[in-house]
Amino acid sequence: MTRRLMFNCKNVKEISQGSVFNAAYCEGYESEEVLGLVITARCDIANENKVKTYSYIPAIPFKSWKEVELIDVLRKKVLKGINKKVENGLKQAKLTLIHLDIYGKEKVIKTIKEKKLLKKDKDIESLEKNLSSYFLIKDGGDFNELIKVFECEIKSIIKDISEGKDASYFLIDNIEGYGSVVVNLRDVYKLDRETAKKVLGGIEINETLDDNIYRAINKNIIGTCVCLIGALDSPYIELLMQRFTNNFSRIGVENPNANLSDSIIMECQ
Known part of the structure; x- marks a missing residue:
């Protein structure tokens, strides 16, 4: 079966919005390998003096997601x-x-x-x-x-997740080595800039990693090398960001009266 080409495994030279690194920390998946998808704006990443941390959301291989969520x-x-x-x-x-x-x-x-x-x-x-x-x-x-x-x-x-009908999730059809991946659009974590720079060169997870420094990394996966594995391609990163933003920009208001249409029609009679 043909799957959408959504992910670029060759885009590993720099961190930008849409970049994905492996072995990201995600609550509830402490014994599993989860990916981290960076959502910080490109302009903020480019300006080193503007932000000290990047934001990422967990991208969870379906084989793990199905057992937890x-x-x-x-x-x-x-x-x-x-x-x-x-x-x-x-x-x-x-x-x-x-x-x-x-x-x-x-x-x-x-x-x-x-x-x-x-x-x-x-x-x-x-x-x-x-x-x-x-x-x-x-x-x-x-x-x-x-x-x-x-x-x-x-x-x-x-099907609902893949078609964007579930506001909580976004489906990446395939990432080589991980299969289909479910991105949680409501769960945001921080990746500090110094750790991000080291991810570019690769970080081997071992017992000596400082918990206070490498908080974005799941240190339970001993022996894993943390690195960039690619990036979500356009226009899918823009689509993901649109759906992510919708989760936090919706405004709840009082529902209109069930009889509003009847009342409007009566006014015209």
Whole structure:
């Protein structure tokens, strides 16, 4: 399958807006290799006297993102619907979610079968299936379990991110050596200028790195060489910055009255 050419692996001579370095620190991914995508304006980077630190946002390989953040996105998408299906199934058996919370799935199903609270086998099978989905999404499961049950929903999540319909994320189709990468547009970190200069030459992660100096580097990945690996190409860096800015420039206002259109029409009659 053809993927968009969004990333330039040859652009490693200098740090600019859109530059990406490896082994960036990102909360929640302390044992994983995350990339850092620089978002500081080019003019600020060029003017050494203007800023002491650059800003970067985490660009997380999908193979890591799916194990940490996917479950929360999936819950928001499907939990309400599954909850309703379970609630309706239990209601047919004259039970509620409270019974489920108290006694658990196995005992509830056993009681329904023994007391024949549901007459049709297909209703019992449907409830069992929905309960399995309910607890999988509620308690969390690994990707292989989730994809078996929620393949369509997970594909929809990826599609929404790739098409810019999820304001929290931006998808880079492919970075060589990392595959598809999910950029978190709401999580901003600092990269001090001195560390940035050293990244250009490469920094080997070892036990001697000073925690107070190299804060932007994930020091748990011992033996890794931190360096620039390339940059997000135009027009994708401009698109990413537009979506990033939208997260912080939106202004919340009171919703108009639901009957506003009726009121405006009445004024004209």
